[in-house]
Amino acid sequence: MTEQTPSPVGPRDSSATPRYAGHANFALLPGLDDVGRADVAVVGVPFDSGVSYRPGARFGPSHVRDASRLLRPYNPAQDVSPFAVQQVADAGDLIANPFDLDEAIEAVAAGSRELLERAGKLVTIGGDHTIAYPLLRTMAEKHGPIAVLHADAHLDTWDTYFGAPVTHGTPFRRASEDGFIDLTASAHLGTRGPLYGKGDLDDDAKLGFEITSSEFIEKHGVPAAVARLRERLGDKPVYLSIDVDVMDPAHAPGTGTPEAGGLTSREMLRIIRSLTDLNIVGADVVEVSPAYDHAQITGVAASHLVYELVSAMGRTAERRAEG
Numbered sequence: 001m002t003e004q005t006p007s008p009v010g011p012r013d014s015s016a017t018p019r020y021a022g023h024a025n026f027a028l029l030p031g032l033d034d035v036g037r038a039d040v041a042v043v044g045v046p047f048d049s050g051v052s053y054r055p056g057a058r059f060g061p062s063h064v065r066d067a068s069r070l071l072r073p074y075n076p077a078q079d080v081s082p083f084a085v086q087q088v089a090d091a092g093d094l095i096a097n098p099f100d101l102d103e104a105i106e107a108v109a110a111g112s113r114e115l116l117e118r119a120g121k122l123v124t125i126g127g128d129h130t131i132a133y134p135l136l137r138t139m140a141e142k143h144g145p146i147a148v149l150h151a152d153a154h155l156d157t158w159d160t161y162f163g164a165p166v167t168h169g170t171p172f173r174r175a176s177e178d179g180f181i182d183l184t185a186s187a188h189l190g191t192r193g194p195l196y197g198k199g200d201l202d203d204d205a206k207l208g209f210e211i212t213s214s215e216f217i218e219k220h221g222v223p224a225a226v227a228r229l230r231e232r233l234g235d236k237p238v239y240l241s242i243d244v245d246v247m248d249p250a251h252a253p254g255t256g257t258p259e260a261g262g263l264t265s266r267e268m269l270r271i272i273r274s275l276t277d278l279n280i281v282g283a284d285v286v287e288v289s290p291a292y293d294h295a296q297i298t299g300v301a302a303s304h305l306v307y308e309l310v311s312a313m314g315r316t317a318e319r320r321a322e323g
């Protein structure tokens with residue numbers, strides 16, 4: 001950082017105000033309004049009107065923020081101080097109409113577009129996975145069709161549920177149809193469990209995704225999975241969308257459509273840490289449904305995923321500063 005650049009405002013001092021006291025911005029960071037603009041804004045989207053099974057992800061953002069109180073400023077796993085090498089701030093929540101999906105989609109698209117005038121990158125806390133659709137629209141407006149790394153137990157490229165095209169099981173089909181994603185460089189990670197039919201996989205491939213399944217990771221391990229993802233994503237700007245249900249219900253019980261046989265939180269963190277040389281231009285962590293959580297297991301895991309993503313962005317910022 002040059003001398004003219006003011007130092008980033010970091011998390012509030014937890015030796016002056018205990019971590020558990022007061023209002024919780026993500027990681028006790030300043031609000032975006034307090035700092036004016038940020039390199040990275042963490043934003044919530046409390047919305048779950050797109051769910052097909054257990055509801056409750058509308059309470060995800062506040063739950064993840066609450067669980068993030070314990071995050072500390074230095075990340076040894078990536079050797080980076082994510083809140084010191086870049087300005088990170090909490091932008092609060094985007095408001096989405098729970099009774100009108102189309103209006104909600106437009107609000108998330110408009111809200112994220114507007115936020116990008118004050119923040120270089122967004123990390124969004126859901127909310128159900130429906131919100132990836134408008135977020136990808138905003139990403140495509142900025143970067144063109146974008147390479148998507150989608151970590152999830154589910155494909156989320158199904159067509160409709162009860163005739164409805166916009167749901168949490170369909171965002172990546174809609175995004176693909178609308179030209180938001182790079183069909184040659186997008187991938188699912190961690191998919192598993194029963195499908196509606198074998199044809200789901202053919203549709204999915206046509207929509208532009210390559211699959212690195214939970215089974216692949218079980219058989220070949222995380223390094224082989226990372227190598228496969230790297231090959232697919234190349235050196236393009238990447239949007240990383242993480243559905244917490246990519247982790248096993250033992251590691252993330254607080255979610256709406258749990259599937260057995262998933263990743264551990266350690267594996268998921270390792271995967272993000274192994275991809276830090278990618279240019280991650282935006283990300284979301286979705287589908288945290290606190291009513292099904294216990295002892296903040298899912299909230300803590302999700303908050304660490306967000307922290308790891310922000311750390312990866314910090315690494316990119318550091319590399320840029322070094323030239």
Ligand SMILES: N=C(N)NCCCC(=O)O
Pocket residue numbers: 052053128129154156168169243245256257287
């Ligand atoms: N959790 C997400 N995003 N999608 C699950 C859709 C599962 C289904 O009801 O077919």
Ligand SMILES: [Zn+2]
Pocket residue numbers: 152153154243245246257287
């Ligand atoms: Zn899922």
Ligand SMILES: [Zn+2]
Pocket residue numbers: 129152154156168243287
């Ligand atoms: Zn999903």
